[in-house]
Amino acid sequence: MSAETRTHPGKRRAGASGIPETMRAAAIDRFGEPEVLTVHELPVPSLGSGEVLIALDTAGVGSWDAEMRAGWYPVVPPPFPLVPGTDGSGRVTAMGAHVHRFRKGDAVYSYSFANPKGGLYAEYVVVAEGKVAHIPKGLTLQEAGAIPTTGLTALQGIDDALEVKAGETVVIVGASGGVGTLAVQFAKLREARLMGVASGEDGVALVRSLGADEAVDGRHGDVSEALRKFAPDGVDAVLGLAGGDTLDRAVKSLKDGGRVAFPNGVEPRPKKRHGIEVIAYDAEPGISEFNNLSVAVEAAKLKVPIVATFPLSDASLAHKRIAQGHVLGKIVLDIA
Ligand SMILES: NC(=O)c1ccc[n+]([C@@H]2O[C@H](COP(=O)([O-])OP(=O)(O)OC[C@H]3O[C@@H](n4cnc5c(N)ncnc54)[C@H](OP(=O)(O)O)[C@@H]3O)[C@@H](O)[C@H]2O)c1
Known part of the structure; x- marks a missing residue:
């Protein structure tokens, strides 16, 4: 036009x-x-x-x-x-x-x-x-x-980038935002043990209400201590939705062979380190992608x-x- x-x-x-x-x-x-x-x-x-x-x-x-x-x-x-x-x-x-x-x-x-x-x-x-x-x-x-944007980003982060499996320990940084509030529910749908790193006490309360097993305030709380308590042997996977020190702390908590995924746009990007996989991705629309989203939304009885x-x-x-x-x-x- x-x-x-x-x-x-x-x-x-x-x-x-x-x-x-x-x-x-x-x-x-x-x-x-x-x-x-x-x-x-x-x-x-x-x-x-x-x-x-x-x-x-x-x-x-x-x-x-x-x-x-x-x-x-x-x-x-x-x-x-x-x-x-x-x-x-x-x-x-x-x-x-x-x-x-x-x-x-x-x-x-x-x-x-x-x-x-x-x-x-x-x-x-x-x-x-x-x-x-x-x-x-x-x-x-x-x-x-x-x-549509946040749901595809959340689901493709959990399923396609991280390939989360039942019983794995997963940390979502930025869990109280648009993508995070949905990613929390999709990670629980895949039967992960999940800690949400949220913003503020209100953010912590929200991600707990959405099913997170643990939640910590990434702005004011002791994230390293919370991570140690949550996964003393290290975390399997991290979804990074807010970049910076808090995300880098979560990446440090990954066990060898662990992986961190983040949608492009998250800045600063998580730092690479030996023995872990760093995966950048973009949300993709498409007939099968929307079908996957709708199936997951219905199975999770998604709260929006x-x-x-x-x-x-x-x-x-x-x-x-x-x-x-x-x-x-x-x-x-x-x-x-
Ligand atoms: N490439 C793609 O296809 C794609 C698609 C969708 C989204 N994205 C990117 O993904 C990111 C997330 O998107 P979104 O819509 O979920 O954004 P959002 O709603 O702003 O969520 C980010 C959340 O992270 C929180 N946060 C920031 N610092 C934190 C910390 N230290 N500890 C705990 N929480 C913290 C923010 O809280 P406060 O606001 O209170 O600080 C906010 O709730 C954005 O960078 C976006 O550009 C990319």
């Missing part, structure tokens, strides 16, 4: 398909502080043969969205006006000719990083079919919209902590809240 294609408010005529020509979206015309994120009236993206048009209910708000708003965007030149938003949920409104997995009205969730036809901070989004799936049973549309909900028109406030830190779980935009 270019600036020339912007239309004026009020032209919300529906075409022959019943789909409006324009939509409300929280978008930016230039990179900058949260204030650059304002409500725009933009064309509803056009639908290609392998794509799905979704009327959005909920969009997730992540630190990566804020980084993209501030200038970290993989496409040069950036397609202003640029609609951020990496994940969310909603109802299928139309399908391309080659799409057969969905029907109009299906409740779906989606993850599409730097989505080519605009992000999910909008009333409508068009995404590639492989980046969409039916929402898992047991979740509301809002809960499903909160988890949503700490704050903002209307689409307050997307800039949601980004300010992200910048304050100490988000216990996830922030979402309520679009419907």
Whole structure:
């Protein structure tokens, strides 16, 4: 979309398909502080043969969205006006000719990083079919919209990067954040013995309530002592979701042959040391990846902590809240 294609408010005529020509979206015309994120009236993206048009209910708000708003965007030149938003949920409104997995009205969730036809901070989004799936049973549309990025990252960290097995001792650093609160539950689903390193006493209480066997405050507690008590013979695996001294302490506690995994973006990256494996990874969407996520969500009876909900028109406030830190779980935009 270019600036020339912007239309004026009020032209919300529906075409022959019943789909409006324009939509409300929280978008930016230039990179900058949260204030650059304002409500725009933009064309509803056009639908290609392998794509799905979704009327959005909920969009997730992540630190990566804020980084993209501030200038970290993989496409040069950036397609202003640029609609951020990496994940969310909603109802299928139309399908391309080659799409057969969905029907109009299906409740779906989606993850599409730097989505080519605009992000999910909008009333409508068009995404590639492989980046969409039916929402898992047991979740509301809002809960499903909160988890595509964090859920795929958490599950792929536990299952694919660390390959956690029943009975192993696992430590999650950053356990009270968006990815961590879900990773705790997936590690317990795989029957690990789990210690969560959380932020603050409220973070410790949250990760205990989500099933962690032990939890310690990584900001103020004695993490090394807690690790020694938890696993006197060393830890099998560490998932690093917050980098720095605390993560390095957890890595030191790994036994020989142990492994640490972290999604790219965690800084500083955990230090390498002899005898352990260090695994960097990215969350991957796809039909089988979403299927794995939905199966795990249903088996775990996943709890989705949503700490704050903002209307689409307050997307800039949601980004300010992200910048304050100490988000216990996830922030979402309520679009419907
Ligand atoms: N490459 C990928 O595909 C991918 C996908 C998703 C996420 N990521 C990355 O993964 C990371 C985690 O994402 P997220 O959404 O879970 O972020 P988040 O919600 O900010 O979670 C990080 C958590 O770590 C906590 N923390 C920081 N220092 C700590 C310490 N010393 N001890 C204990 N807890 C500590 C933070 O608490 P406070 O805020 O209170 O400090 C926060 O709760 C981010 O770096 C993100 O960029 C990468």
